[in-house]
Amino acid sequence: MLNPFDTEERKAFRDVMANFVASEITPFADEWDEAGEIPWSLHQKVGALGAFGFGIEEQYGGLGFDDCFMRAAYSEELSKCGATGVGAALGGRTISIGPIQDLASEAIKQRCLADIVSGRAGSSLAITEPSGGSDVANLKTTARKDGGDYVLNGAKTFITGGMKSDYFVVGARTADAGLKGISLFFVDADTPGFSRTALPRKMGWWASDQASLYFDDCRVPAASMMGEENRGFLAIMNNFNYERLGMVAGMLGMMKVCFDEAVSWARERETFGAKLISHQVIRHKIADMSARIDMVEAYLNYICWQANAGPMPVAEISKAKFSASKALEFCASEAMQILGGAGYLRGNRVERMYREVKIQAIGGGSEEIMRDLAVRQMGF
Ligand SMILES: Cc1cc2nc3c(=O)[nH]c(=O)nc-3n(C[C@H](O)[C@H](O)[C@H](O)COP(=O)(O)OP(=O)(O)OC[C@H]3O[C@@H](n4cnc5c(N)ncnc54)[C@H](O)[C@@H]3O)c2cc1C
Structure with missing residues (x-):
């Protein structure tokens, strides 16, 4: 989808992330997921891309600037590796780094922050x-x-x-x-x-x-x-917003994986003498998936724009989080249905996405809690 907020820097960062994920993560994602861990060197490689440095001052190894579009690009591209546990393994750091910079003593920051931002420490x-x-x-x-x-x-x-x-x-x-x-x-x-x-x-x-x-x-x-x-709770509230924004972007990447896998299967697979993609029921599923992806993407772009301008759009982030997990649930289910039995096999990216939907609906503030928060923020 065309993003009216794209700049050369944002596009360049997304390209770097996409290439990195394609060459350094996707080929190994399945193996790491089965093994139950990623190599520690991946923390350092991602750290070297600057991906842990948004909003962190340069003196602590950060980028010295923040940009929610780039944060979102990081999460979206990462989840396109097809195993979102990889992003989660890196994510403990991303949800704790901001509070450390904003709230920890100078001595703690001098001692630890650069190591965390670089990926040397977790x-x-x-x-x-x-x-x-x-x-x-x-x-x-x-x-x-x-x-x-x-x-x-x-x-x-x-x-x-x-x-x-x-x-x-x-x-x-x-x-x-x-x-x-x-x-x-x-x-x-x-x-x-x-x-x-x-x-x-x-x-x-x-x-x-x-x-x-x-x-x-x-x-x-x-x-x-x-x-x-x-x-402490008030101090960490804003951090939850960044976590949820990242989760929405990650879910967008997951939806795109489901869509791409479903379309490429439907173009190859023949039933009743015709390609699956030529059956109207399948075409409607593809249209429905695509519409949901576009809506999440457009909403996310709007939220990033608002978050960059400040203050954080808390109601919108909460609404985006539960709508994205519902949209993802739909896309994963429809993609699985289009793949049929093949989608049910371990090692298939859609099979994994289908299993990884629920954590998006529960973690980082469940769908129910997000709805409550959204309505409270709307003043009701
Ligand atoms: C894989 C994974 C990774 C996680 N990582 C972290 C982490 O790094 N750090 C961390 O601190 N936590 C982490 N969590 C915890 C996560 O944030 C919680 O699971 C989540 O906040 C929900 O809490 P709970 O599981 O205790 O469910 P509960 O709070 O017990 O709620 C159970 C269910 O009831 C619903 N519910 C609760 N209250 C209401 C209500 N008033 N009205 C209607 N429905 C309600 C909830 O939405 C949920 O569906 C992680 C969880 C998982 C599964």
Whole structure:
């Protein structure tokens, strides 16, 4: 689709990403997904492209500028490798890097940020707990002030990249009152009292790991608090917007994979003496998929334009997230139907996309929570 907001720089960045994905990721995506991990060198290669540096100052290894179109191009092109677990394996870092720059102490940033931005070190965002992820206001991990330290106790789960990350941004309760009692902490993985275990087999995103994290009298210096005490949730809200914008772009890439696979199969496959693509029912499916792709793409471009101009269009991002996961669900299902039995086989990109739809509808704010947020933002 023609993007009226394209510039030479944006097109160049997208081309770099697309070529990189085609040569360095797509040929290995299947193998990495089956193996359950990506090589660490991929973090560094993607870091070298500057893809982790949006909104990060140059002194910390970042690009020194931000651009939501480029952020979106990164996520969309990455998901075109056909195994979105690869993007997830890199994504623990992308959802924690912003809060580290915006909220961590200067000493922490000097010590860690350039390593994270370059891909040498890993970081994750740890909010969800065994008792729930949607109701963040009710999180139960505690951080008790003790002299010059905070002592963390509790558990997190589903933390993407958690088995390999060196650093964690952790939400913990520092006061009783709901959202206004949550603070953020920067925790090194080698802090005594911190431990982790890998989550068992998952429906999709195999190339990435998710961990449960345990804080057992885990003592961190008071300077590890990120931002102001009891203002952690408010401080991290904007970060969720970037995460969701990236997810919408990733879903757009997934829809395009489904579409391309379905069309190329329909052009080859013959039934009842004619190519599948010549049957009207199949042609309608292709039209319906294409229309949904165009709508998500146009909406995403509008959101990127608004986000660049500021402030963040929170209602639109929330609406885009649940509409994109619904559109993706449709496209994956229709593509699978067009491929017939062939689409059901492991190793087929559509088979994987079909399994990876649900995490898009649940992670980063579920469809239900996105609808609630959108309506609240609309003032009702
Ligand atoms: C593969 C994967 C990776 C993840 N990575 C991370 C990560 O890196 N960091 C992190 O912090 N978390 C991560 N998560 C957690 C994710 O953000 C949560 O799964 C999500 O927020 C939903 O929380 P929950 O699973 O606890 O569901 P719950 O909050 O228990 O909700 C269960 C269901 O009920 C619905 N629901 C809840 N409340 C309402 C309501 N009021 N009205 C209507 N419906 C409602 C929800 O939408 C959901 O469908 C990840 C999850 C997965 C599966």
